[in-house]
Amino acid sequence: MELLELHNITKKYPGVIALNDVSISFREGEVHALVGENGAGKSTFIKTISGAVQPNEGKIVFDGVTYDHLTPQKSLELGISVVYQEMIQFEAMSVADNLFMSNGSDAGFFVNDAERNKKTAELLEKFQCHVSPKTWVRELSMANRQIVEICKAILRKARVLILDEPTASITVEEQRRLFDVIRELKKQGVTIIYISHRLDELFEICDRVSILRDGRYIDTLDISDTDKQGLIKLMVGRELSENYPVKDNPPEKEVVLKVDNLSGNGVRNISFELHKGEILGFAGLVGAGRTELMHLLYGAAGIEAGTVTMNGKTLSIRTPSDAMKAGIGLIPEDRKWQGCFLEKPIYWNISIANIKSLCNGPFISSSKEAALADHYGQRMRIKAPDYRVNAGTLSGGNQQKVVIAKSLASLPEILIFDEPTRGIDIGARYEIYQLMIDLTKEGKSILMVSSDMEELLGMSERIVVLHEGEQTGTIERPEFSQERVLALASGL
Ligand SMILES: Nc1ncnc2c1ncn2[C@@H]1O[C@H](COP(=O)(O)OP(=O)(O)OP(=O)(O)O)[C@@H](O)[C@H]1O
Numbered sequence: 414m415e416l417l418e419l420h421n422i423t424k425k426y427p428g429v430i431a432l433n434d435v436s437i438s439f440r441e442g443e444v445h446a447l448v449g450e451n452g453a454g455k456s457t458f459i460k461t462i463s464g465a466v467q468p469n470e471g472k473i474v475f476d477g478v479t480y481d482h483l484t485p486q487k488s489l490e491l492g493i494s495v496v497y498q499e500m501i502q503f504e505a506m507s508v509a510d511n512l513f514m515s516n517g518s519d520a521g522f523f524v525n526d527a528e529r530n531k532k533t534a535e536l537l538e539k540f541q542c543h544v545s546p547k548t549w550v551r552e553l554s555m556a557n558r559q560i561v562e563i564c565k566a567i568l569r570k571a572r573v574l575i576l577d578e579p580t581a582s583i584t585v586e587e588q589r590r591l592f593d594v595i596r597e598l599k600k601q602g603v604t605i606i607y608i609s610h611r612l613d614e615l616f617e618i619c620d621r622v623s624i625l626r627d628g629r630y631i632d633t634l635d636i637s638d639t640d641k642q643g644l645i646k647l648m649v650g651r652e653l654s655e656n657y658p659v660k661d662n663p664p665e666k667e668v669v670l671k672v673d674n675l676s677g678n679g680v681r682n683i684s685f686e687l688h689k690g691e692i693l694g695f696a697g698l699v700g701a702g703r704t705e706l707m708h709l710l711y712g713a714a715g716i717e718a719g720t721v722t723m724n725g726k727t728l729s730i731r732t733p734s735d736a737m738k739a740g741i742g743l744i745p746e747d748r749k750w751q752g753c754f755l756e757k758p759i760y761w762n763i764s765i766a767n768i769k770s771l772c773n774g775p776f777i778s779s780s781k782e783a784a785l786a787d788h789y790g791q792r793m794r795i796k797a798p799d800y801r802v803n804a805g806t807l808s809g810g811n812q813q814k815v816v817i818a819k820s821l822a823s824l825p826e827i828l829i830f831d832e833p834t835r836g837i838d839i840g841a842r843y844e845i846y847q848l849m850i851d852l853t854k855e856g857k858s859i860l861m862v863s864s865d866m867e868e869l870l871g872m873s874e875r876i877v878v879l880h881e882g883e884q885t886g887t888i889e890r891p892e893f894s895q896e897r898v899l900a901l902a903s904g905l
């Protein structure tokens with residue numbers, strides 16, 4: 414039975430038609446994937462379902478009732494829950510409060526703290542998510558925040574659960590748990606709309622898939638009637654090779670960064686060397702301390718012990734600006750909050766980290782600023798009508814490209830990529846890989862944190878593995894295997 418139908422939806426923004434006459438229907442109890450390149454219109458589409466966006470044209474039919482648009486209130490009433498790509502959470506709030514905040518009234522009874530904490534713990538346990546209900550949301554990893562959002566939907570007894578790139582920031586292990594929960598919800602008849610750039614996983618979890626390209630509806634297929642190449646072709650409109658670009662420039666002997674017994678921010682005694690022109694991967698499960706380690710190197714967290722030496726000089730990094738001055742750039746994992754100023758134009762975002770080079774005396778040269786933004790924006794192929802529009806109007810993937818462009822424009826010698834292709838579509842993904850290799854050819858060196866096993870094995874030249882804040886091993890390329898990485902990451 415069709416539970417939810419969208420008919421002829423069109424949504425226009427200045428200079429962009431985000432959705433152009435799109436019709437898709439969703440059945441009760443199916444897992445229905447929505448795929449397309451960055452900017453194809455996926456998030457806009459689901460926002461018309463959640464009521465966050467009002468379409469210019471079209472209608473929505475839910476359970477036989479027709480609406481010309483939905484409001485967030487109405488959508489919630491109908492039992493539609495969304496876990497957004499850009500998660501809106503109240504950070505200074507405990508997990509339990511966050512979960513019950515929007516459920517207190519419709520739970521129909523007053524829930525006291527103890528009960529609330531108990532219920533929260535039970536729910537989290539379903540996901541084997543071992544955080545205390547009293548933890549503040551802002552202390553949670555991206556993956557755990559997502560789990561909290563899904564728990565919220567479960568509490569609301571959602572009939573439709575929409576997940577906008579749920580696995581973009583989680584590891585293999587957590588993905589497995591998430592899929593178990595999705596299967597469970599499906600059994601209960603919940604309709605799941607699933608957006609992802611990781612195409613392989615669709616074949617594991619989805620029943621049907623709909624494809625969008627440039628705001629247009631392309632097709633809906635049974636997942637069993639297609640394969641990855643077939644999907645890519647429909648998404649991109651052409652064949653695309655999926656091979657990792659070859660890095661034919663081996664790292665040089667010269668050590669650019671030497672880290673000795675570094676501790677702080679939850680990691681202990683980390684030591685490694687980064688060679689000039691090398692891509693050094695960092696593996697580990699969520700909570701292993703990879704991002705925490707990168708924050709130490711970037712001055713975003715305090716070093717308690719150990720030394721960081723760059724080009725033979727010991728660095729004293731206390732703030733990100735110390736790191737940037739030393740020539741270390743970070744492309745953060747949590748790009749939404751750490752990387753992009755949504756209320757500022759694209760060109761402003763790209764050039765902000767390199768503002769000094771743009772000054773003529775006390776004034777910023779706007780032509781230099783535009784040229785710099787153009788150069789790096791084009792290198793990242795940011796899809797925008799104009800670089801003067803606010804970054805907030807871009808699709809999620811394109812916002813990420815802005816953040817990468819910004820880090821590149823600050824001309825660092827060492828670049829830290831934390832989850833470089835999270836949320837980036839399949840076409841741009843290989844462009845980013847090529848870009849990383851090109852950067853090493855220009856003499857830059859890269860530290861890459863990734864939860865994507867294929868990417869780690871495909872791009873790294875060596876892999877440092879962390880487990881619960883400690884280094885459990887370093888793997889050389891000839892010994893690369895998923896099993897080896899997972900064993901070390903699990904502390905075995
Ligand atoms: N508030 C807005 N103002 C102006 N343009 C917008 C706005 N929201 C979305 N757009 C534009 O609509 C198009 C579709 O964006 P959307 O976010 O739906 O893409 P997406 O398929 O979710 O991409 P991604 O994979 O990058 O998340 C993009 O070109 C985007 O720039």
Ligand SMILES: [Mg+2]
Nearest residue numbers: 455456498809
């Ligand atoms: Mg999106």
